[in-house]
Amino acid sequence: MQLRETLRNVSRTFAISIEQLPSALREAVTIAYLLFRVSDCLEDHAELEASRKAELLKIWAQVLQENLPIASLTGAIAHLDESDPEVFVAQHAGQLLVELRQLPEPIQETIINHVHQTSLGMARWQEHGPFVDTEDEMDDYMHEVAGRVGYMLTDLFGWYSPIIQERKIQLRPLARQFGLALQTVNIIRGIRKDYDRGWVFVPRTFYEPLGLTRDSLFAKENNGLALQVIARLADKAESHLLHGLQYITNIPPIHYRIRLACTWPLFFAIKTLALSRDNIHVILNEAKITRAEVMSIIRNTTLMGWSDHWLRSYYSRLLVV
Numbered sequence: 001m002q003l004r005e006t007l008r009n010v011s012r013t014f015a016i017s018i019e020q021l022p023s024a025l026r027e028a029v030t031i032a033y034l035l036f037r038v039s040d041c042l043e044d045h046a047e048l049e050a051s052r053k054a055e056l057l058k059i060w061a062q063v064l065q066e067n068l069p070i071a072s073l074t075g076a077i078a079h080l081d082e083s084d085p086e087v088f089v090a091q092h093a094g095q096l097l098v099e100l101r102q103l104p105e106p107i108q109e110t111i112i113n114h115v116h117q118t119s120l121g122m123a124r125w126q127e128h129g130p131f132v133d134t135e136d137e138m139d140d141y142m143h144e145v146a147g148r149v150g151y152m153l154t155d156l157f158g159w160y161s162p163i164i165q166e167r168k169i170q171l172r173p174l175a176r177q178f179g180l181a182l183q184t185v186n187i188i189r190g191i192r193k194d195y196d197r198g199w200v201f202v203p204r205t206f207y208e209p210l211g212l213t214r215d216s217l218f219a220k221e222n223n224g225l226a227l228q229v230i231a232r233l234a235d236k237a238e239s240h241l242l243h244g245l246q247y248i249t250n251i252p253p254i255h256y257r258i259r260l261a262c263t264w265p266l267f268f269a270i271k272t273l274a275l276s277r278d279n280i281h282v283i284l285n286e287a288k289i290t291r292a293e294v295m296s297i298i299r300n301t302t303l304m305g306w307s308d309h310w311l312r313s314y315y316s317r318l319l320v321v
Contacts, residue, residue: 001092001095001096003027003030003031003034003099004019004030006034006085006088006089006092007019007030007033007034009085009088010034010037010085010086010089011033011037013265013268013294014033014265016264016298017260017261017262017264017265018030018033018261020257020260020261020264021257021258021261022160022257022258024160025156025157025160025258027099027103028103028107028111028156029153029156031096031099031100031103031111032111032114032115032152032156034089034096035064035093035096035100035111035115036115036118036149037086037089037090038060038089038090038093038096038115039057039060039115039118039119039122040086040145041077041084041086041087041089041090042056042057042060042077042090042119042122043057043122043125043126043145044086045080045084045086045087046197047080050126050127050129050130051126051127053122053123053126054123054124054126054127055123056073056076056077057119057120057122057123057126058119058120058123059072059073059076060073060093060119061116061119061120061123063093063097064112064115064116064119065112065116070093070094070097071094073090073093074090074091074092074093074094077090077091078091100112104159106159107156107159110152110155110156110159111152111156114148114149114151114152114155115152117144117148118144118145118148118149121143121144121145121148122144122145124144125141125144130198130199130200131200131204131214132200132201132202132203132204133203133204133205134203134204134205135203135205135206135236137203138187138201138202138203139180141201142179142180142183142184142187143176143179143180145183146179146180146182146183146186147175147176147177147179147180147183148179149179150174150175150176150177150178150179150247151172151175151176153175153262154168154171154172154175155168157171157251157255157258158171160258161255161258163252163254163255164251164252164255164258167250170250171247171250171251173243174243174244174246174247174250175247177240177243177244177247178240178243178244178247178262178266180240181237181240181241181243181244181266181269182244182265182266182269184233184236184237184240185237185241185269185272185273185276187201187202187233188230188233188234188237188272188273188276188282189272189276189282189286189287189288190286191230191282191283192218192282192283192284192285192286193286195214195217195218200214200217202217202229202233206229206232206233207225207229210225210228210229211225212225212226212229217229217283218283223280223283226280226283227278227280227283230276230277230278230279230282230283231277231278234273234276234277237269237273238273238319241266241269241270241273241315244266244269245266245311245312245315247262248262248263248266248311249308249311249312253306256305256306259305259306260301260302260305263301263305263311264297264298264301267297267301267314267315267318268289268294268297270315270318270319271289271293271297271318272287272288272289273319274318274319274320275287275288275289297318300314301314
């Protein structure tokens with residue numbers, strides 16, 4: 001397995017950010033990201049029933065703690081189609097663990113702990129079922145799949161930089177909010193695809209007061225009401241994104257490569273949110289920013305992302321379609 005090629009196959013967007021990191025961090029974050037994608041594969045794969053997903057996620061958690069051999073996982077998913085990049089990563093999880101063991105021991109422990117906790121959280125949600133009653137439940141789900149990633153990255157950044165280590169008390173809660181920001185935008189962007197696979201991550205308290213059900217939310221005759229739900233989700237996303245921006249501005253410009261690696265996914269999410277708000281295509285299919293918009297964000301932030309004032313101004317401009 002070529003780590004860089006595998007990373008790009010799984011996610012070109014996050015590959016751009018991870019490859020921007022200083023070399024000492026780049027390999028660790030690449031391995032960590034791919035280990036998280038093993039968990040994602042087990043949680044998301046369409047051919048697996050929810051009970052089986054929960055079982056496999058728990059097996060993976062045991063493998064990470066060396067309580068089970070890796071073959072107990074890879075053998076159980078050998079029948080899945082490896083042409084799917086996520087399946088390929090999961091089926092080669094053993095090689096990822098070999099790569100992990102080449103990293104400094106404190107980094108190994110940090111990565112294993114966070115992937116282990118995320119996997120158990122995902123298993124709990126598979127057992128919970130494809131519905132969300134309240135905003136607190138939504139936040140709980142998003143914490144397990146994204147907030148913990150923010151914690152892990154902050155731990156890795158702190159290992160790399162004494163300055164960031166000193167700021168971890170301020171950064172850690174912001175890291176969770178950063179993760180929730182990206183995941184809320186993902187839920188908005190993928191709301192139709194999630195529904196088609198049987199999941200609705202929108203809290204029941206967001207749509208029932210409008211007289212909607214989980215199914216009627218997606219009915220054509222209710223498009224106007226559905227946009228009210230999207231607007232509420234967008235407001236929630238924006239509140240989390242503001243904390244994500246605060247996270248970035250707490251990273252000193254001396255660590256500009258780390259700062260950029262965090263800036264890009266946040267600003268891609270901001271632009272995606274702007275596109276999604278009041279856009280019925282979110283309910284009908286999906287809304288995506290263009291490659292040209294991605295490159296414009298990269299170019300502009302690379303030139304000016306050292307300035308907190310400019311970042312706040314650019315954030316505001318991107319929120320307007």
